[in-house]
Amino acid sequence: xxxxxxxxxxxxxxxxxxxxxxxxxxxxxxxxxxxxxxxxxxxxxxxxxxxxxxxxxxxxxxxxxxxxxxxxxxxxxxxxxxxxxxxxxxxxxxxxxxxxxxxxxxxxxxxxxxxxxxxxxxxxxxxxxxxxxxxxxxxxxxxxxxxxxxxxxxxxxxxxxxxxxxxxxxxxxxxxxxxxxxxxxxxxxxxxxxxxxxxxxxxxxxxxxxxxxxxxxxxxxxxxxxxxxxxxxxxxxxxxxxxxxxxxxxxxxxxxxxxxxxxxxxxxxxxxxxxxxxxxxxxxxxxxxxxxxxxxxxxxxxxxxxxxxxxxxxxxxxxxxxxxx
Amino acid sequence: xxxxxxxxxxxxxxxxxxxxxxxxxxxxxxxxxxxxxxxxxxxxxxxxxxxxxxxxxxxxxxxxxxxxxxxxxxxxxxxxxxxxxxxxxxxxxxxxxxxxxxxxxxxxxxxxxxxxxxxxxxxxxxxxxxxxxxxxxxxxxxxxxxxxxxxxxxxxxxxxxxxxxxxxxxxxxxxxxxxxxxxxxxxxxxxxxxxxxxxxxxxxxxxxxxxxxxxxxxxxxxxxxxxxxxxxxxxxxxxxxxxxxxxxxxxxxxxxxxxxxxxxxxxxxxxxxxxxxxxxxxxxxxxxxxxxxxxxxxxxxxxxxxxxxxxxxxxxxxxxxxxxx
Numbered sequence: 001x002x003x004x005x006x007x008x009x010x011x012x013x014x015x016x017x018x019x020x021x022x023x024x025x026x027x028x029x030x031x032x033x034x035x036x037x038x039x040x041x042x043x044x045x046x047x048x049x050x051x052x053x054x055x056x057x058x059x060x061x062x063x064x065x066x067x068x069x070x071x072x073x074x075x076x077x078x079x080x081x082x083x084x085x086x087x088x089x090x091x092x093x094x095x096x097x098x099x100x101x102x103x104x105x106x107x108x109x110x111x112x113x114x115x116x117x118x119x120x121x122x123x124x125x126x127x128x129x130x131x132x133x134x135x136x137x138x139x140x141x142x143x144x145x146x147x148x149x150x151x152x153x154x155x156x157x158x159x160x161x162x163x164x165x166x167x168x169x170x171x172x173x174x175x176x177x178x179x180x181x182x183x184x185x186x187x188x189x190x191x192x193x194x195x196x197x198x199x200x201x202x203x204x205x206x207x208x209x210x211x212x213x214x215x216x217x218x219x220x221x222x223x224x225x226x227x228x229x230x231x232x233x234x235x236x237x238x239x240x241x242x243x244x245x246x247x248x249x250x251x252x253x254x255x256x257x258x259x260x261x262x263x264x265x266x267x268x269x270x271x272x273x274x275x276x277x278x279x280x281x282x283x284x285x286x287x288x289x290x291x292x293x294x295x296x297x298x299x300x301x302x303x304x305x306x307x308x309x310x311x312x313x314x315x316x317x318x319x320x321x322x323x324x325x
Numbered sequence: 326x327x328x329x330x331x332x333x334x335x336x337x338x339x340x341x342x343x344x345x346x347x348x349x350x351x352x353x354x355x356x357x358x359x360x361x362x363x364x365x366x367x368x369x370x371x372x373x374x375x376x377x378x379x380x381x382x383x384x385x386x387x388x389x390x391x392x393x394x395x396x397x398x399x400x401x402x403x404x405x406x407x408x409x410x411x412x413x414x415x416x417x418x419x420x421x422x423x424x425x426x427x428x429x430x431x432x433x434x435x436x437x438x439x440x441x442x443x444x445x446x447x448x449x450x451x452x453x454x455x456x457x458x459x460x461x462x463x464x465x466x467x468x469x470x471x472x473x474x475x476x477x478x479x480x481x482x483x484x485x486x487x488x489x490x491x492x493x494x495x496x497x498x499x500x501x502x503x504x505x506x507x508x509x510x511x512x513x514x515x516x517x518x519x520x521x522x523x524x525x526x527x528x529x530x531x532x533x534x535x536x537x538x539x540x541x542x543x544x545x546x547x548x549x550x551x552x553x554x555x556x557x558x559x560x561x562x563x564x565x566x567x568x569x570x571x572x573x574x575x576x577x578x579x580x581x582x583x584x585x586x587x588x589x590x591x592x593x594x595x596x597x598x599x600x601x602x603x604x605x606x607x608x609x610x611x612x613x614x615x616x617x618x619x620x621x622x623x624x625x626x627x628x629x630x631x632x633x634x635x636x637x638x639x640x641x642x643x644x645x646x647x648x649x650x
Contacts, residue, residue: 262599
């Protein structure tokens with residue numbers, strides 16, 4: 001049995017807990033929380049709830065710690081710190097800061113002989129895997145990543161900070177016309193605006209200036225100004241009824257040629273009912289590979305690029321040859 | 326430079342040659358042929374054309390031998406034999422015989438300290454990779470493989486053997502309705518007939534009994550009897566004009582849930598202008614990984630399940646972290 005710890009119990013932590021239940025070779029040992037453990041009810045009766053201050057008591061009781069924190073401030077601190085005492089895995093997703101996060105985590109893990117895998121999820125993660133393999137197979141080509149239709153937590157939060165807004169949900173949507181152009185093998189150059197639109201459902205306070213709120217959203221730099229944005233004002237009841245899920249998804253497409261006029265399209269797509277549950281499932285799958293790498297003394301910081309597919313699978317190698325190859 | 330040999334110069338061998346040209350870290354050293362080398366004109370002026378009887382002269386001049394033979398009779402002989410003196414890679418695709426082929430090749434490669442990678446292509450190959458990873462991530466699910474629209478060489482050959490047939494081209498086509506059902510997350514049970522149809526273009530001899538030919542095709546066991554088959558008689562000119570390409574493609578879809586009512590769809594699809602050129606590109610990409618495994622003394626027989634994605638890429642690890650993750 002692979003003994004799993006979950007560090008942080010938000011949406012992602014709960015997704016990891018659900019994923020552990022689906023894998024008979026794993027057990028959840030403990031959930032670590034900043035909150036008062038007594039105040040937290042988890043979904044696994046056999047697992048402990050422990051305050052993060054007591055985490056070192058679990059040093060020899062956990063094979064892989066799945067760190068479920070945010071990329072902005074939590075993970076840059078937590079992952080290198082925990083890698084000194086645990087094998088760790090995280091879903092760090094600030095693309096620009098990956099190299100420095102990698103170095104920090106690697107320094108901790110190598111010295112203390114642990115394995116860490118960072119940036120595991122679907123993007124970065126599954127999408128990165130496909131970008132890597134596809135661009136190697138079709139070097140004379142171009143790849144495209146589209147996201148959605150799905151909820152962007154960061155953009156929803158940005159709308160909530162506007163005066164007069166009670167709650168909001170923002171969907172990132174790929175532009176169908178751009179997708180079709182890419183699939184046709186035309187290798188178009190696409191601007192930010194041509195690739196995605198932003199669709200917002202906003203609950204405003206009674207009497208709020210809706211025109212002003214809409215303008216503030218649409219003109220918000222980085223978040224909305226470069227996109228065609230649609231703002232719909234709805235009631236709180238409607239938001240709760242129709243927009244409480246956290247679906248997401250996207251597409252990675254590689255279009256490339258192997259000789260003059262001979263083109264190939266490789267497409268990988270996801271349609272996810274729940275972003276945190278799917279991300280949790282990927283984390284748990286890579287936790288399995290992590291344990292095997294640790295057992296082989298293959299220490300240090302890794303990413304999805306380092307993991308051989310057979311190490312992700314519960315199946316024996318001979319069964320993979322027989323039934324999956 | 327990775328020094329490549331091509332063993333067998335049919336459609337696939339020519340595809341490998343084109344792929345080598347697209348990769349600046351590789352050079353084609355020689356093409357090995359059963360034919361008289363003088364009779365063979367290849368597309369790489371710097372490479373030698375050599376009779377297969379002289380292959381051992383190249384023992385230290387080639388890093389990876391790409392074996393481009395058929396799975397029925399060529400590869401079961403060639404791959405284990407060549408693995409005694411070379412690092413080898415093949416696209417063996419008789420799924421049922423993979424375990425015995427693996428054992429034969431492994432016995433040769435392990436003893437003589439070579440690396441062999443078998444069954445590299447898109448199915449087996451890229452599709453296997455996706456089946457392996459997706460079923461690990463979504464264990465509570467089901468996967469579906471569809472092929473086409475594309476030319477099946479085996480089925481085209483079967484038609485050509487019928488009395489009165491001059492030439493033929495058979496396309497395997499996925500059934501759109503079945504694809505849509507799978508994408509909807511319904512996890513349907515699909516029969517052979519429900520998944521694919523077969524579309525045949527046949528050139529018949531003048532005065533041949535077309536009704537009899539059509540009946541023989543449609544009732545041919547294993548090949549056509551279990552499918553809805555359409556037979557179109559066309560002229561030789563039309564066949565040459567409209568059906569001389571070797572396009573192919575297909576879909577691997579995993580549909581699975583992470584908790585009650587929470588479903589996810591992962592889809593990987595290929596749309597290929599040329600089956601042998603794309604397969605050649607995959608072989609060459611895995612030849613790069615093979616060379617690195619050999620340099621690490623990681624000997625024996627491997628498959629796509631053993632190869633870490635970073636070993637497929639020309640990019641440095643830090644560049645992969647910066648630009649691809």
